[in-house]
Amino acid sequence: MPTATSLGHKARSWAVRPYFAALLLIPGAIVHAQSNCAQRYDDAKALYDSGDRAECISAITTALDSCGQDREQASRLLFLKALAEAGQDSLDLMRSDLEQLFRTDRGYVIRAYDPLMKGKAGEADLYSAWEILQGDLRKDHGRLRAGIQIGVRDPIISVEGDRRVFETDDPYRYGTEVGYDAGALVEYDLAHNIAVRASASYSVQGWTARNNAIRYDETVTSVPTFLGVKKMFWISERSTWVPYFVLGATYAPIIEAKANIERSGDGVRFLAPKALDRTSERETSQIIGSGVIGVSYKVGHTVLFAEAQYDQAFNSLMPDSPTYSETELLMRYYYVDNQVTLSSIVARIGVQYVVKYHRKNRIYR
Amino acid sequence: MNNSTLYTGIACLLLGMTSCKKDAEAPEAPPVSDLRTYDMVPVTVERIPSGYLLECKRALSDPQAAYAQLLDTDGDPVSRIDFNNLTTTIENITFDRQDITITNVLPWDGSTYLLCGFAIETQHEHRIHAVVYNVDADGAERSDPIRRFIGSGAELLRNNDLNELYRTRVLAAKSTAGDLILAARYETEASARILLMRIPMSTGSLAVTAEVPLSALEHRLQFLKVRPGSDQVLVGMDVASGNEPTVLGISTWSIAEDGLTPGPAGQVGLRKATATAVEEADGTLRITGMYDSGFDEPRTFHGSGPDPGNLSIASVQNEGGHAGISYASQWANGAHHSTLNLFESAVLGPEAERNDRISDLKLGKLSSNGEWSDLETIVPGQGARAIGCYQTATGTVIIGALHPFLNTDYLHTFFLKVQPE
Numbered sequence: 001m002p003t004a005t006s007l008g009h010k011a012r013s014w015a016v017r018p019y020f021a022a023l024l025l026i027p028g029a030i031v032h033a034q035s036n037c038a039q040r041y042d043d044a045k046a047l048y049d050s051g052d053r054a055e056c057i058s059a060i061t062t063a064l065d066s067c068g069q070d071r072e073q074a075s076r077l078l079f080l081k082a083l084a085e086a087g088q089d090s091l092d093l094m095r096s097d098l099e100q101l102f103r104t105d106r107g108y109v110i111r112a113y114d115p116l117m118k119g120k121a122g123e124a125d126l127y128s129a130w131e132i133l134q135g136d137l138r139k140d141h142g143r144l145r146a147g148i149q150i151g152v153r154d155p156i157i158s159v160e161g162d163r164r165v166f167e168t169d170d171p172y173r174y175g176t177e178v179g180y181d182a183g184a185l186v187e188y189d190l191a192h193n194i195a196v197r198a199s200a201s202y203s204v205q206g207w208t209a210r211n212n213a214i215r216y217d218e219t220v221t222s223v224p225t226f227l228g229v230k231k232m233f234w235i236s237e238r239s240t241w242v243p244y245f246v247l248g249a250t251y252a253p254i255i256e257a258k259a260n261i262e263r264s265g266d267g268v269r270f271l272a273p274k275a276l277d278r279t280s281e282r283e284t285s286q287i288i289g290s291g292v293i294g295v296s297y298k299v300g301h302t303v304l305f306a307e308a309q310y311d312q313a314f315n316s317l318m319p320d321s322p323t324y325s326e327t328e329l330l331m332r333y334y335y336v337d338n339q340v341t342l343s344s345i346v347a348r349i350g351v352q353y354v355v356k357y358h359r360k361n362r363i364y365r
Numbered sequence: 366m367n368n369s370t371l372y373t374g375i376a377c378l379l380l381g382m383t384s385c386k387k388d389a390e391a392p393e394a395p396p397v398s399d400l401r402t403y404d405m406v407p408v409t410v411e412r413i414p415s416g417y418l419l420e421c422k423r424a425l426s427d428p429q430a431a432y433a434q435l436l437d438t439d440g441d442p443v444s445r446i447d448f449n450n451l452t453t454t455i456e457n458i459t460f461d462r463q464d465i466t467i468t469n470v471l472p473w474d475g476s477t478y479l480l481c482g483f484a485i486e487t488q489h490e491h492r493i494h495a496v497v498y499n500v501d502a503d504g505a506e507r508s509d510p511i512r513r514f515i516g517s518g519a520e521l522l523r524n525n526d527l528n529e530l531y532r533t534r535v536l537a538a539k540s541t542a543g544d545l546i547l548a549a550r551y552e553t554e555a556s557a558r559i560l561l562m563r564i565p566m567s568t569g570s571l572a573v574t575a576e577v578p579l580s581a582l583e584h585r586l587q588f589l590k591v592r593p594g595s596d597q598v599l600v601g602m603d604v605a606s607g608n609e610p611t612v613l614g615i616s617t618w619s620i621a622e623d624g625l626t627p628g629p630a631g632q633v634g635l636r637k638a639t640a641t642a643v644e645e646a647d648g649t650l651r652i653t654g655m656y657d658s659g660f661d662e663p664r665t666f667h668g669s670g671p672d673p674g675n676l677s678i679a680s681v682q683n684e685g686g687h688a689g690i691s692y693a694s695q696w697a698n699g700a701h702h703s704t705l706n707l708f709e710s711a712v713l714g715p716e717a718e719r720n721d722r723i724s725d726l727k728l729g730k731l732s733s734n735g736e737w738s739d740l741e742t743i744v745p746g747q748g749a750r751a752i753g754c755y756q757t758a759t760g761t762v763i764i765g766a767l768h769p770f771l772n773t774d775y776l777h778t779f780f781l782k783v784q785p786e
Contacts, residue, residue, distance in 0.1 A: 331400075
């Protein structure tokens with residue numbers, strides 16, 4: 001006789017069975033969808049072969065609603081539909097479907113000796129339309145794209161002034177620390193090869209000041225917001241690589257500046273390393289001129305890109321007329337800021353999803 | 366990266382970044398426009414036409430100054446007068462180098478300085494002589510040094526105060542007629558006294574001397590000043606008054622060919638009153654200093670009047686009853702500009718004063734009745750002690766001392782410029 005515990009186990013095991021069953025059905029469903037689309041193609045082909053092109057077109061239109069994600073079957077269906085339309089002298093519809101065929105599979109090749117097409121009504125119209133389309137259809141990375149980006153930010157430091165507090169200290173040697181940059185961007189094509197880009201990111205970079213006694217590190221966190229114009233170069237109609245450059249301006253609010261300072265010990269100095277927030281002693285924002293070169297590559301409805309950006313800062317991190325405001329840094333560590341400006345180079349990769357295709361790039365409407 | 370930072374960044378991204386601002390309020394920055402520090406132990410600071418003259422000790426524990434450092438008006442070190450390189454044979458007597466002590470540097474003309482001090486013949490009854498060297502800005506001697514015998518059986522003891530220098534000292538001043546006035550304080554086992562001397566540096570004047578006994582061995586010679594446009598000098602020294610064993614006495618001495626004659630005298634009748642700034646301008650004598658308002662409770666006093674006998678003395682009140690000392694003052698532009706070192710507690714002994722690392726350095730104007738106005742904090746909480754305070758065209762310069770790197774065994778000099786109002 002089963003105990004309560006064993007009954008409980010049995011109940012749970014029966015409860016999970018539907019999930020296993022569902023998992024087992026998924027590959028079957030996919031195969032079924034594939035075979036269903038293939039079957040619908042065969043059905044449409046039979047209608048076409050029987051000369052009932054209108055029914056064939058109607059069947060394919062219905063089939064494309066559910067087979068659009070099956071690239072291979074969708075291509076076959078679109079070609080057959082275009083052939084049927086050509087046979088009925090519906091040339092505009094035929095051209096539109098040819099264009100849709102190319103958007104589905106840019107590598108699709110229509111051959112003059114294709115037995116499916118050879119000798120059929122509308123053959124010449126279909127083939128000539130394909131030749132025209134091949135020459136005129138421009139590459140299209142979408143009209144509206146949105147995506148994310150991540151990069152490595154390498155600061156370039158420039159310093160004005162050589163203020164030092166302690167007479168016996170050496171002059172400072174300045175350096176930088178590589179940071180990162182991550183954010184989101186949106187691009188909208190104003191014309192076929194001109195787009196406007198807007199982006200915003202979370203950026204962290206660092207700079208250092210050293211001399212024989214001082215070790216000063218500062219990490220600056222900002223939120224660069226970029227607005228610029230992108231020029232794309234369609235170097236080859238067959239190539240899916242699109243080089244581009246972008247010029248624009250960046251406004252970067254500084255949200256945090258954290259510093260660490262050490263004055264090396266030699267038995268005289270009883271100072272521990274100190275960490276402090278210097279946000280209030282920094283400019284509230286940076287104005288930056290930005291230039292980008294990069295290349296993008298379209299895969300399906302997404303655009304991958306890699307680019308390098310140069311940011312030229314137009315103002316320094318410190319206010320124009322700095323006072324010696326951080327008393328403890330000043331009087332304990334004998335450290336004082338000089339005017340530091342951080343420009344930078346960003347190496348970045350990203351991905352964009354094509355939200356909307358370029359209507360002007362369509363030949364047939 | 367903490368969570369708030371991350372969330373702020375994400376929020377900024379979502380909001381389009383146009384309205385993101387830092388939430389931290391900028392603290393009010395002290396109005397310091399320049400700060401320099403030097404590995405020097407300052408004792409006194411004096412303004413000279415080319416900049417500033419600092420008398421410095423070699424080490425904090427030394428009982429005497431070792432060199433004079435000249436700074437230009439921007440605070441850059443210019444040249445140094447090293448007391449260790451001076452001639453040891455003076456008017457046929459050769460002293461051991463360690464027995465020569467320079468206690469005062471007097472700018473004499475535009476390019477030379479008189480180093481005044483004392484030398485002791487330790488082999489001969491500890492005879493003590495006042496000595497004077499004439500040197501240029503690099504310490505090169507411009508003429509033979511001179512000496513004046515002042516006594517025998519000299520004892521050397523140190524003050525129990527901020528600088529812990531020898532009580533024995535020679536101060537110098539240049540009279541209106543161009544002669545050298547010396548006030549030499551020395552002590553023996555039994556007594557202490559001050560010898561006032563005029564050493565002729567101009568034709569037609571004669572050497573004259575007067576002796577002023579001190580009533581206690583530990584009594585100090587505090588200052589020597591020439592009154593502007595007159596043949597009088599002011600001598601500040603410790604005196605006993607009523608129940609107080611030590612107050613500040615100020616005497617006036619007229620310099621004449623037939624001797625030095627005493628004139629009006631007065632007192633700052635406060636316990637252990639010590640002058641830190643003495644100035645006479647616009648017909649008013651102004652004295653600022655410190656006194657003990659109880660037992661090791663240093664406070665500031667300010668006195669003014671036409672002469673030492675008619676000084677109006679005011680005790681300066683500090684906020685919260687804290688100990689507070691004005692170490693530096695200057696009368697300029699119709700106001701008495703003074704620094705104030707405000708300490709955390711009300712009680713502050715000499716050792717705590719020497720080891721201070723946390724007092725606030727303030728700057729303000731002191732009225733004749735001892736009230737502060739426009740008092741603002743310059744360096745909060747770092748124990749920056751002013752020694753000299755000077756108004757310049759580009760702001761107020763404060764030169765002083767601080768213990769560097771939180772180490773009370775060391776003292777550094779700072780040069781600080783405060784932005785003009």
